[in-house]
Amino acid sequence: MTIPTGQAHEAAVVAVRNLSKTFVTGFLPYRRIASVLSRFLPSSPLFKRVEAVRGIDLTVAPSEVFGLLGPNGAGKTTTIKMMMGLLFPDEGSISLFGGSVTDPKVMARVGFLPENPSFYDYLTAPEFLDLTARLLGIPRNKRAERIADMLELVKLTHATDRPLRKFSKGMLQRAGLAQALIGDPDLVVLDEPLSGLDPIGRKEVRDIVADLAKQGKTVLFSSHILSDVELLCTRVAIVVNGRIQKIGSLDDLLGQDVEAIEVILDQVPPELETALAQRGDARKQGAKWIVQLPGDDDPAAVLQAAIDVHARILSVQPRRKSLEELFMSQTANGSSAGGPASEDTGASMDHQS
Amino acid sequence: MNRILAVAQNTFKEAIRNKVLYALLFFAVALIAASLAVAKLSLGNELRVITDLGLAAVSLFSVVIAVFIGVNLVYKELERKTIYQLLSKPLRRHEFIAGRYLGTVATMALLMAFMILFFVGMILLQNGTVRAALCKALWLSFVEVSVISAVALFFSSFSSPFLSGLFTLLAFATGRLTPQIHQLLDQFEQGIGVSLVRVFVATLPDCHLFTVSGAVVGNQWMSIHGQFVTWRYVAQATAYGLLYSLVVLVLAALIFRRRDLV
Numbered sequence: 333m334t335i336p337t338g339q340a341h342e343a344a345v346v347a348v349r350n351l352s353k354t355f356v357t358g359f360l361p362y363r364r365i366a367s368v369l370s371r372f373l374p375s376s377p378l379f380k381r382v383e384a385v386r387g388i389d390l391t392v393a394p395s396e397v398f399g400l401l402g403p404n405g406a407g408k409t410t411t412i413k414m415m416m417g418l419l420f421p422d423e424g425s426i427s428l429f430g431g432s433v434t435d436p437k438v439m440a441r442v443g444f445l446p447e448n449p450s451f452y453d454y455l456t457a458p459e460f461l462d463l464t465a466r467l468l469g470i471p472r473n474k475r476a477e478r479i480a481d482m483l484e485l486v487k488l489t490h491a492t493d494r495p496l497r498k499f500s501k502g503m504l505q506r507a508g509l510a511q512a513l514i515g516d517p518d519l520v521v522l523d524e525p526l527s528g529l530d531p532i533g534r535k536e537v538r539d540i541v542a543d544l545a546k547q548g549k550t551v552l553f554s555s556h557i558l559s560d561v562e563l564l565c566t567r568v569a570i571v572v573n574g575r576i577q578k579i580g581s582l583d584d585l586l587g588q589d590v591e592a593i594e595v596i597l598d599q600v601p602p603e604l605e606t607a608l609a610q611r612g613d614a615r616k617q618g619a620k621w622i623v624q625l626p627g628d629d630d631p632a633a634v635l636q637a638a639i640d641v642h643a644r645i646l647s648v649q650p651r652r653k654s655l656e657e658l659f660m661s662q663t664a665n666g667s668s669a670g671g672p673a674s675e676d677t678g679a680s681m682d683h684q685s
Numbered sequence: 686m687n688r689i690l691a692v693a694q695n696t697f698k699e700a701i702r703n704k705v706l707y708a709l710l711f712f713a714v715a716l717i718a719a720s721l722a723v724a725k726l727s728l729g730n731e732l733r734v735i736t737d738l739g740l741a742a743v744s745l746f747s748v749v750i751a752v753f754i755g756v757n758l759v760y761k762e763l764e765r766k767t768i769y770q771l772l773s774k775p776l777r778r779h780e781f782i783a784g785r786y787l788g789t790v791a792t793m794a795l796l797m798a799f800m801i802l803f804f805v806g807m808i809l810l811q812n813g814t815v816r817a818a819l820c821k822a823l824w825l826s827f828v829e830v831s832v833i834s835a836v837a838l839f840f841s842s843f844s845s846p847f848l849s850g851l852f853t854l855l856a857f858a859t860g861r862l863t864p865q866i867h868q869l870l871d872q873f874e875q876g877i878g879v880s881l882v883r884v885f886v887a888t889l890p891d892c893h894l895f896t897v898s899g900a901v902v903g904n905q906w907m908s909i910h911g912q913f914v915t916w917r918y919v920a921q922a923t924a925y926g927l928l929y930s931l932v933v934l935v936l937a938a939l940i941f942r943r944r945d946l947v
């Protein structure tokens with residue numbers, strides 16, 4: 333029995349190895365020339381090099397919802413663009429479904445929503461989706477139905493008559509999501525899918541992503557909104573400064589340990605209030621009392637005291653380290669500003685008098 | 686092929702939904718109409734003047750519009766980031782270039798048809814007839830426009846619209862003046878420098894081939910009013926135009942193939 337060679341790779345939907353990308357900017361009009369020249373003249377005042385991505389490794393398994401998390405300028409979009417074949421890596425490799433990103437067969441299985449999407453603004457949403465569907469090779473007789481489904485899914489059925497120019501930011505985001513999903517892709521890559529959406533929109537998009545996960549699709553998305561990542565992702569990578577600082581399941585990253593237990597009480601009678609006021613770990617917030625116990629403490633004593641005086645116990649909640657806190661600590665490790673250190677080769681502007 | 690057609694159709698839509706295009710078209714038609722007024726001054730030679738001016742107006746305005754559309758073909762997509770959603774689809778980069786080009790040529794065909802309709806209407810109004818020579822001249826003009834579109838797209842694949850426009854118009858002007866340039870070069874001492882200039886001129890599109898009315902071809906004076914080029918000449922010039930466009934497009938695709946879409 334022979335195992336197809338693709339088998340081993342197919343195990344990973346996305347495999348990124350040692351990915352690096354440096355942007356060269358400067359006075360030269362043509363990026364490519366600048367980029368080539370800058371290799372030979374590394375310390376010339378003509379160029380400014382920004383190491384956007386510096387050796388990223390990541391693997392996304394089938395049916396995973398993977399979050400790429402990082403502050404502004406961390407290199408998330410750059411990484412994603414390389415994964416979509418829009419930018420060429422300086423170093424490293426990317427394979428999707430074990431194939432190359434330049435292979436149309438591979439890209440037919442991928443749906444992509446760019447960051448701050450901007451589409452052909454002279455098209456209406458159905459026309460735009462029709463273009464996308466044609467590029468994906470969806471046969472003519474199936475297109476209309478598929479387009480209607482997608483408009484339904486992203487709640488744009490009321491706006492089929494106007495060109496995308498007249499769409500609001502959130503509507504554009506929805507149109508973008510529709511074009512990403514119209515080909516029924518196995519891998520969905522979303523660059524900040526929730527930005528620009530109102531709270532209802534956010535929930536709807538979250539539901540769509542959750543639904544994709546339920547259908548067994550692989551989803552990779554970037555965000556700096558932690559709660560969304562926390563809700564949706566099975567695994568996250570924290571990218572700071574073009575490098576992955578941490579990667580793993582949320583449980584791995586956040587730890588199973590309960591950091592604290594929070595007990596919230598209401599209708600606390602005066603005798604208990606005086607007792608609570610004497611505790612260092614209790615504070616009053618409005619009419620409620622919040623008692624914060626160490627993670628390994630047993631809340632039974634506090635609860636018993638509350639029961640004894642018929643106070644209402646509103647909640648007893650274990651608090652884990654939040655993604656927020658993890659994020660902050662990782663960002664602080666990276667660089668103070670959060671952006672990648674631009675390796676300003678050679679003289680800077682103030683040198684040329 | 687389907688994907689190329691999808692891109693081409695979208696390019697066509699983009700062009701015809703662009704309001705600037707209508708302004709240009711309006712000027713073109715106005716200029717053709719104005720040739721009527723000029724013709725009236727020519728006392729008796731009206732038809733001749735209308736034909737000459739009209740042909741020149743159709744040709745020049747078509748080139749200008751082709752440059753206007755062409756220089757934006759790649760740049761605008763990058764600028765507006767619309768290219769991200771296109772090229773993240775199963776669309777190869779050369780298919781993108783081909784689709785953009787075909788869409789532009791289709792747009793130009795429509796626009797030129799519109800201008801020509803107006804032009805022919807004016808000729809018929811003056812009791813003129815549409816002779817084969819005029820058809821040949823108009824066809825050659827369309828071939829020229831297709832070549833110029835390809836050149837504009839080529840420059841657009843790596844530079845800004847302003848520079849692309851400049852380069853394309855320079856190539857166009859130099860191309861039209863090819864015989865004059867060679868005449869000029871003949872007066873210089875023939876050396877390596879002159880040869881290099883000749884080679885350079887040869888790489889530019891020989892637009893002169895497409896505008897033969899009022900020029901000498903094969904020792905004969907050509908005019909759409911009298912003796913004009915043969916169909917054979919038209920076929921050869923068309924073949925040259927096709928080949929030239931193809932080479933330029935292949936180069937554009939090669940440049941674009943490895944370009945970072947930032």
Ligand SMILES: Nc1ncnc2c1ncn2[C@@H]1O[C@H](COP(=O)(O)OP(=O)(O)OP(=O)(O)O)[C@@H](O)[C@H]1O
Nearest residue numbers: 355357382384403404405406407408409410672947
């Ligand atoms: N075209 C470009 N030319 C030069 N530098 C660039 C270019 N694109 C991105 N960069 C730089 O690369 C770094 C990473 O940018 P990137 O857009 O990948 O960040 P990001 O993680 O997506 O940030 P955000 O959360 O704000 O979207 C930034 O410092 C940015 O300035």
Ligand SMILES: [Mg+2]
Nearest residue numbers: 408409410447
């Ligand atoms: Mg980004």
